[in-house]
Amino acid sequence: MVKSQADDTLGEVIVLPEGFEDLLEFVPGWIGETAQERWDLRAAKSMDEIRYFYDRILARSNDILAYLEGCELSELKGPCLRLFQLQLALAQAAMSVELHKQPRAINSPWPHQVQIRLGPAPVY
Amino acid sequence: MTAVEHKFTGRGSLTEGFGLSTEPLPLKPYYSREFFELEQKMIFRRAWLYVCRAEELPEPGSFVVKTIHGTGVEALITHTKAGRIQAYYNSCPHRGSIVVKESAGKASRFSCPYHRWTFENTGELLGVPDEENFFQSMDKKNCGLAKIATEVWEGWVFINLSPEPEVGLKEYLGPAKDYLSGILYRGAHNPVVYTAVLDSNWKTASDAFIESYHIPHIHKKTIGTTFASRLNPYSRLIGARPLGIHRTISLFGNPEYAIDPDARVEALGSMGQEGKSVIAADVSEDAVRFRAHPAINPDRSEHWSMDINQIFPHLHIDTGPGSFWTHQFWPIDEKTCFYEVRFYIEEARTIQERFLQELFICRVGEVVLEDLSNLQFTQRGIENSGTGVMHLQDSEVAIRHALTQVLKWTRAQTVKEALA
Numbered sequence: 001m002v003k004s005q006a007d008d009t010l011g012e013v014i015v016l017p018e019g020f021e022d023l024l025e026f027v028p029g030w031i032g033e034t035a036q037e038r039w040d041l042r043a044a045k046s047m048d049e050i051r052y053f054y055d056r057i058l059a060r061s062n063d064i065l066a067y068l069e070g071c072e073l074s075e076l077k078g079p080c081l082r083l084f085q086l087q088l089a090l091a092q093a094a095m096s097v098e099l100h101k102q103p104r105a106i107n108s109p110w111p112h113q114v115q116i117r118l119g120p121a122p123v124y
Numbered sequence: 125m126t127a128v129e130h131k132f133t134g135r136g137s138l139t140e141g142f143g144l145s146t147e148p149l150p151l152k153p154y155y156s157r158e159f160f161e162l163e164q165k166m167i168f169r170r171a172w173l174y175v176c177r178a179e180e181l182p183e184p185g186s187f188v189v190k191t192i193h194g195t196g197v198e199a200l201i202t203h204t205k206a207g208r209i210q211a212y213y214n215s216c217p218h219r220g221s222i223v224v225k226e227s228a229g230k231a232s233r234f235s236c237p238y239h240r241w242t243f244e245n246t247g248e249l250l251g252v253p254d255e256e257n258f259f260q261s262m263d264k265k266n267c268g269l270a271k272i273a274t275e276v277w278e279g280w281v282f283i284n285l286s287p288e289p290e291v292g293l294k295e296y297l298g299p300a301k302d303y304l305s306g307i308l309y310r311g312a313h314n315p316v317v318y319t320a321v322l323d324s325n326w327k328t329a330s331d332a333f334i335e336s337y338h339i340p341h342i343h344k345k346t347i348g349t350t351f352a353s354r355l356n357p358y359s360r361l362i363g364a365r366p367l368g369i370h371r372t373i374s375l376f377g378n379p380e381y382a383i384d385p386d387a388r389v390e391a392l393g394s395m396g397q398e399g400k401s402v403i404a405a406d407v408s409e410d411a412v413r414f415r416a417h418p419a420i421n422p423d424r425s426e427h428w429s430m431d432i433n434q435i436f437p438h439l440h441i442d443t444g445p446g447s448f449w450t451h452q453f454w455p456i457d458e459k460t461c462f463y464e465v466r467f468y469i470e471e472a473r474t475i476q477e478r479f480l481q482e483l484f485i486c487r488v489g490e491v492v493l494e495d496l497s498n499l500q501f502t503q504r505g506i507e508n509s510g511t512g513v514m515h516l517q518d519s520e521v522a523i524r525h526a527l528t529q530v531l532k533w534t535r536a537q538t539v540k541e542a543l544a
Contacts, residue, residue: 035485054389061392068475084475091483094389095490099345105490106345108497113320114489120316120481121471 017079030089031082035119042092043104054093057086074122132356136518138364144524148513154325155507160458166534167437168195172282172296174439179313181209188228189214193454193462199272200224202245209276211283212247212269243269290539298368308414310447311468316485318465320496324503326453326461332495333440333451334432334522336375342498346491351429353378361519363423369436369529373522377429406446436529
């Protein structure tokens with residue numbers, strides 16, 4: 001199944017696919033273009049912000065994954081890409097909520113030297 | 125008490141098995157400027173140094189540029205039409221300018237940006253603008269890119285900075301070559317790469333990745349329960365063996381590890397997977413073949429989590445249940461090093477898999493950060509030690525063996541002697 005990937009170029013700005021309007025408040029604050037950007041975004045937020053995002057996205061994760069299932073990974077763009085980037089950011093939020101119980105790893109400096117130079121393919 | 129329980133409660137004998145003494149070891153090699161210079165001369169200018177996987181140079185014309193930290197060398201590595209992988213100094217024989225500015229790409233010829241001297245990717249000088257204004261004493265045949273000795277073994281590309289290496293790569297790898305021979309390197313074309321410049325000696329950093337004694341404390345929240353359990357609370361090694369100047373160790377894994385019921389995203393990530401966690405076993409045919417290799421879980425232990433194969437001086441090739449990853453520790457000076465870790469993964473085919481990979485790299489990022497954050501404290505303490513020595517326990521045998529080799533290389537007059 002190939003999902004319609006309506007883009008901003010159609011004249012009307014569609015931020016997220018239809019049915020995910022409740023997640024608009026996380027765009028662009030939680031949208032990172034690379035794994036490193038998502039790491040930086042999460043690490044700079046407060047625990048309250050992370051927890052709020054985590055709860056909201058986790059509650060919609062099954063819907064997000066079901067909606068995007070069958071999409072060509074290399075062709076993801078526009079609203080679908082943004083929706084997936086929110087889902088990917090959930091992985092970051094989970095580090096704070098599920099592991100550290102605080103925004104960043106215990107005793108770790110911020111900013112720090114560790115950089116993701118190349119994320120998993122396709123990079124987004 | 126079962127045999128396994130006994131193994132993790134009595135004192136081990138790995139160190140004796142390596143034929144090493146159990147005495148304290150000196151800390152000076154971890155901070156001395158003089159020792160750093162000695163290492164550069166006696167190790168990094170004589171040993172075969174791993175630079176990249178051959179998959180980074182997939183076809184004729186592919187090239188990469190690698191900084192050989194600490195040595196001042198920048199290596200231009202090419203894949204020639206004849207199928208050879210060869211490294212050159214990335215420096216124009218005319219006036220020394222950098223020839224290739226990109227870090228990777230595809231080109232059969234290179235043109236120096238300064239005066240447009242042009243070279244074949246086999247290093248030969250092809251063209252010199254206004255050649256007639258040079259002198260007869262200049263022989264174009266001797267003005268190609270200077271070669272760096274290069275050898276490839278099972279996809280691992282090594283260079284040697286001595287003008288004429290005393291021994292070839294195969295002799296250098298010695299028993300490690302036979303031990304690791306034939307491993308199916310899954311995902312070798314698809315790395316996830318992390319880098320960091322660390323405020324620690326390269327050995328301080330490398331040592332942190334060849335013992336599991338620290339895992340229950342430093343990684344309590346991230347992977348502590350994966351690598352330790354009531355059976356083996358201090359994460360003692362399953363096994364260890366020397367491989368000439370190289371070595372291998374196998375780490376304990378908690379077979380009862382299960383996802384914390386509160387870790388709901390981790391559970392979501394493993395949805396539809398056979399295993400129980402993001403680092404759980406892959407059951408594909410390739411994964412089964414990978415695990416069947418005798419060097420992967422060599423003791424065939426049900427408590428196994430991963431192996432660390434340490435190739436002297438600065439490469440770790442780690443193998444887990446379904447994949448491999450590498451660490452490299454390049455000295456910059458006596459208190460700084462450049463660290464690079466590459467996790468090789470199969471390309472995701474579905475949204476679900478891509479999400480799972482994101483979760484994996486998030487988790488790994490946190491673990492690496494925990495290790496690296498701890499290093500600055502180790503290094504500061506080492507430089508401030510009142511005793512000048514360190515006391516290593518049996519599960520830290522790889523550190524003892526590694527430092528013993530470093531000391532030996534800095535004293536040996538020849539590479540043959542260092543390898544003996």
